[in-house]
Amino acid sequence: MPPDLDPIVVHHLVNTLGWRDLRPMQRAAIPPIRGSMDALLLAPTAGGKTEAALFPLLSRMAEQRWTGTSVLYLAPLKALLNNLQPRIERYAGWLGRRAAVWHGDVSTSRRRAVLFERPDILLTTPESLESMLVSTKVDHRLFFADLQAVVVDEVHAFAGDDRGWHLLAVLERLTRVAGRTLQRIGLSATVGNPGELLTWLQGSGAGSRPAQVVAPDVVAVVDRPPPGDIELDYVGSLANAATVIAGLHAGEKRLVFCESRQTVEELGQLLREKGIRTFLSHASLSVDERRRAEQAFSEARDCVIVSTSTLELGIDVGDLDRVIQIDAPGTVASFLQRLGRTGRRPGSSRNCLFLTLDGDALTEAAALLQLWARGWVEPVNAPPEPRHIVAQQVLALCLQEHRVGDQLWTQAWNGLPPFGESGRPIVRHLVEQGYLDQDGGMLFIGPAAEQRFGRRHFMDLTAVFTGPPEFTVLTGRNELGRIDPSLLTEEVRGDRRLLLGGRSWRVTYIDWRRRRCFVEPADGGGRARWRGSGWAYLGFELNRAMRDVLLGADPPVAITRRAAARLAEVRAEKAHLVHPGGTVIVREKDGDLRWWTWAGFRANATLTATLGEVVDPVERFDDCSIRLREDLTPRAWRSLTADVADRLCLPEVDEKALVGLKFNAALPTRLATATLAARLADLDRAAMVVDEPARFLVT
Incomplete structure (x- = not known):
């Protein structure tokens, strides 16, 4: 055991946990964390990231005699925090320290106990953390006065959307409350851009604080399991998928991932009708229902749990034998997370069986496995121009401080863009619309904010996302x-x-x-449905890999006979839509003209907005193609698109789409529209597509 951990921690590692040594990543994490550096720890699911962060932090806690709440442990899911709490409490208890959890499901009495006892480690979500900052019942300056370090679990799950901007902004405000720079430690599965992700996590400290990516095991994450352990199958329907699952791997514990809640429900019912002991997990089940299912599943052997991505993150559901995927996840990163659920037992290996329901899903799954086999993983990038989060943060700051100087509010985020001078037009709008009042050079919450966000102690203001009414x-x-x-x-x-x-x-x-x-x-006949369930944009790389599959590339995995036969049919059906040397414009027999770019939704949205003179005004584009005017000729195409690379523009945004942007009402319409347009655009990939030859074909 390494000598640079506290002797009591080492004693318990050997005698309580029975560990002979640390894993390479856990050993490599000790020097930077003990040295107060910011760090990003990369490892597969169940790779020991929590221990890699906490053991050196607990050693520092003992050595430097930290008092009060000195470590925050943030995670994206309340269920993940509940799952981690007993483990972290156990580790803290070795040193006579305490850990506690705080989120929306924690009772009032337990919250009072947390405020009174001030645990050494607090497990919470960024939203609940902000609720503490704005609450009149929490003396946040006293509670966070001794804070030293923040651990962000599953940091990649934050960074790719607006919860990441919210997390960074809250951490900057917390830094000012604590009165010191806080060490930031991110825990993540494999990502395509770890250095950039760490820089992002550092926030305003990027470039001025030492930082290190710790990833000695990353190569093992992307390496392929033994041949045959990843299998691609085609079953044609959900009922057939249920038959396959029911007939395979009897006596084993199986986790089945689906891409929508509706599919989870329908497959769960089909499996139960076949006498399979089945449990379900998705976001629209109650907390108690999910908890009972996950606990029962973790304790059982011959059973199946069917889940959306809710079980993709680090929630422990016991020792799994098999992972089964219905159709394909949207990203390689998701596949790696799911694959990492298996192979934890000595002598076992990671495995995944893909059961695809139609030809398109089969093509997408084969493409995703192609990318994985190349060692490619999506980079995690923060969405651009989060103006609505700036508006939310200014309002939250005024709740936290009650009154804020109208020239000093930018200091709250320590210079972190975009929470600075660029936000002044947003603040002017908040004042003009009554969300903020202004008097004597001070800003404070106005009547419009009270009316729109003030329900339940401004809970609507601290939640970055609002789901559809259910x-x-x-x-x-x-x-x-x-x-x-x-x-x-x-x-x-x-x-x-x-x-x-x-x-x-x-x-x-x-x-x-x-x-x-x-x-x-009831004895049957039930129906399930959720708005916006099961659909997401496909990116450029996945679309291009789909084109490669249609051109004949097979992923290096086991492919069943029926999957190979169906894939051959799909290739024959779509042979005229792909070409290895560029894009294809196809005039179908019914006269429709479609440009098959294989460029992804965002690049196609950009091209559609730019090429208004050649794009069909009604049915416009999808992930793979753009519909063009029926009367377009090859000559007109060449003339009208000759200079397109020099005039690419942002996609058009229907004002109705602003409903999906929370806090859009706190922005001028033009800024809310500009935010959505920037997020729909992919200028770089659009430029790549227009540089490729486009071939006209008539079928």
């Missing part, structure tokens, strides 16, 4: 989960039946005012 489903007093309201409003003959938790329920009463729906068990 109805809570109850059987008796027990909450089952939430459903899309359209299931309660559409016309039906006979009983109205829902599918939730893999079981059918008959609706007995609907409380429209309180958005509650009461049910009782």
